[in-house]
Amino acid sequence: MSTSTxxxxxxxxxxxxxxxMSAAIEAARHGAHVTIIDKEKNIxxxxxxxxxxxxxxxxxxxxxAGISDSIASFKEDTLNSGDGLCNVELVNIxxxxxxxxxxxxxxxxxxxxxVVQLGGHSNKRTHRIPPTEDGKPVPVGWTIVSSLxxxxxxxxxxxxxxxTNAAFQxxxxxxxxxxxxxxxxxxxQAHVLRGAVxxxxxxxxxxxxxxxxxxxxxxxxxxxxxxNGPWATGDIIKRTEDINLSLVHMDKVQVHPTGFVEPSQPxxxxxxxxxxxxxxxxxxxLDPQGKRFVNELGRRDHVSAKILEKCGRFEQKxxxxxxxxxxxxxxxxxxxxxxxxxxxxxxKLIQDVGTLDQLSAFLKVDVDTLKATLSEYNTAxxxxxxxxxxxxxxxxxxxxEHFYVAYITPTLHYCMGxxxxxxxxxxxxxxxxxxxxLYAAGEVTGGVHGNNRLxxxxxxxxxxxxxxxxxxxxxxxxx
Numbered sequence: 001m002s003t004s005t006x007x008x009x010x011x012x013x014x015x016x017x018x019x020x021m022s023a024a025i026e027a028a029r030h031g032a033h034v035t036i037i038d039k040e041k042n043i044x045x046x047x048x049x050x051x052x053x054x055x056x057x058x059x060x061x062x063x064x065a066g067i068s069d070s071i072a073s074f075k076e077d078t079l080n081s082g083d084g085l086c087n088v089e090l091v092n093i094x095x096x097x098x099x100x101x102x103x104x105x106x107x108x109x110x111x112x113x114x115v116v117q118l119g120g121h122s123n124k125r126t127h128r129i130p131p132t133e134d135g136k137p138v139p140v141g142w143t144i145v146s147s148l149x150x151x152x153x154x155x156x157x158x159x160x161x162x163x164t165n166a167a168f169q170x171x172x173x174x175x176x177x178x179x180x181x182x183x184x185x186x187x188x189q190a191h192v193l194r195g196a197v198x199x200x201x202x203x204x205x206x207x208x209x210x211x212x213x214x215x216x217x218x219x220x221x222x223x224x225x226x227x228n229g230p231w232a233t234g235d236i237i238k239r240t241e242d243i244n245l246s247l248v249h250m251d252k253v254q255v256h257p258t259g260f261v262e263p264s265q266p267x268x269x270x271x272x273x274x275x276x277x278x279x280x281x282x283x284x285x286l287d288p289q290g291k292r293f294v295n296e297l298g299r300r301d302h303v304s305a306k307i308l309e310k311c312g313r314f315e316q317k318x319x320x321x322x323x324x325x326x327x328x329x330x331x332x333x334x335x336x337x338x339x340x341x342x343x344x345x346x347x348k349l350i351q352d353v354g355t356l357d358q359l360s361a362f363l364k365v366d367v368d369t370l371k372a373t374l375s376e377y378n379t380a381x382x383x384x385x386x387x388x389x390x391x392x393x394x395x396x397x398x399x400x401e402h403f404y405v406a407y408i409t410p411t412l413h414y415c416m417g418x419x420x421x422x423x424x425x426x427x428x429x430x431x432x433x434x435x436x437x438l439y440a441a442g443e444v445t446g447g448v449h450g451n452n453r454l455x456x457x458x459x460x461x462x463x464x465x466x467x468x469x470x471x472x473x474x475x476x477x478x479x
Contacts, residue, residue, distance in 0.1 A: 006192040009035045009161075010477040011470070012181050014168050014236060015201030016043025018141075018459060019442030021148040022104075022466030023198045023473065028159035030474035035193055036152075037166040037183050038201070040231055043149060045202055046443070047462060049229065050141030051275040052118060053126040054105070054463075055456035056098040061113045061127055069123045071095045078457065081120045081299055082416075082450020085249060089423050090448045094457070094464050101463040102127065108147040112140075116280045117392055118455040119297040126456035128277060130337075137340035141459065170239050171197055171438065178243075178438040196437045196473040199427070200466060203415030203443040204234030205253060206270075211238060217250040217417070225321070226412040227259055227273045236444050237418065243435070246428045248446040249417035254453050257303035259411025260349040261323055266314045271411045272349060274326065276300075276455040281335040282394035284377065285408075286325040288312045290365035291373050293324075295390040301452045304410040314407060321409040325363055328404040331395045350406045359403045371399060414453050418446035425469035439473050441465035 016038035057074035112127040129138040165186040180194035204213040206228040214222040259271030294306040314320035344350040360367035380386030381393035
């Protein structure tokens, strides 16, 4: 290895996703000189892949749309989703700061005004971006990340440096305190950056390395496909073992119920996510007999479990994944965004089927069964609740509809577990002590989501706790 170099900075942010960029911007606004390091050639991480939206209670967009919501309701939904394992103080911070987080993001020109209801929510509070005037889709995660990146590069280039192809190696400890980080560049040359440290580099839902955290904590899930990029290998957690950080809920890895199955390669390990917003806009799930079997807007873990219980393997081949058929109509697609759905059609993930008779032939199920399924759904919609506990019915399903089908399968999506933090985003040791000058935010942390993350909370968590970490890191660096 080449001789190491050393550089002094006020705040060092490890990871360039939404949590990292939020932390960097906030630290810079509070007077710090910041460096972001990221092991990929571009910053963005899994945040750029997020498709469903960003939660918020009592936001400007909700008020303008006439949606009545409350922080208390948002907290209750998040806690219920977490099955009693959530850190209540962290959830309170998440919900209480959610409207302000939206103003922070909208301050970069991101138009988060399309509000939908996702599974596990008691209200419409997941914010998306409407399509452009000419109908082009506006992907929410990519747009947020791109907007913050542009701001960093253009407006804050004197305050924030970005170093890519930089592999985090360790937190440097002197006299028992974190004082910076060591990383290696693309030529394997070692570098040291000194200052307060914010850890934000993601989870481990695509970790199939020799020291796989999936194999260590959830070996039964390690064989599942994933929606995560190749960078999601838990590097920070592995490379901070020497400083005895507290890890919580490491066995809580979320299986998202709807990863798209590409018919030509059903066993491809990495799946495109079939956004929860598709079901939020009215898509329904069918078993191999053409019947509904679950509340499509139920919690992610519940919907995943029902798919695995009630459905069969794609094309009835033992080597293929268990799949359900996701049924859509023109109304559903237009509600979701025709241009966005057009991408999935182009990738042959959503297939244009046609009439009810053609749907019957495509699914190889009896047409009378399909008619009964649609009739039962419409009757439930009129009454306000169905046999599965569903209470939100965005669209009715007429027999005369033009139908579309996507095959979906449960897919690894998110790690609820990680490094323990307090309400100031300070990292905690295994004996519950804080390490002065060391902070963390985003999927690398644990405690916010408990046993099951509520859809739309990941982008929000990145912004809320990223900003808190950046503020406190900047303050610490000035002492």
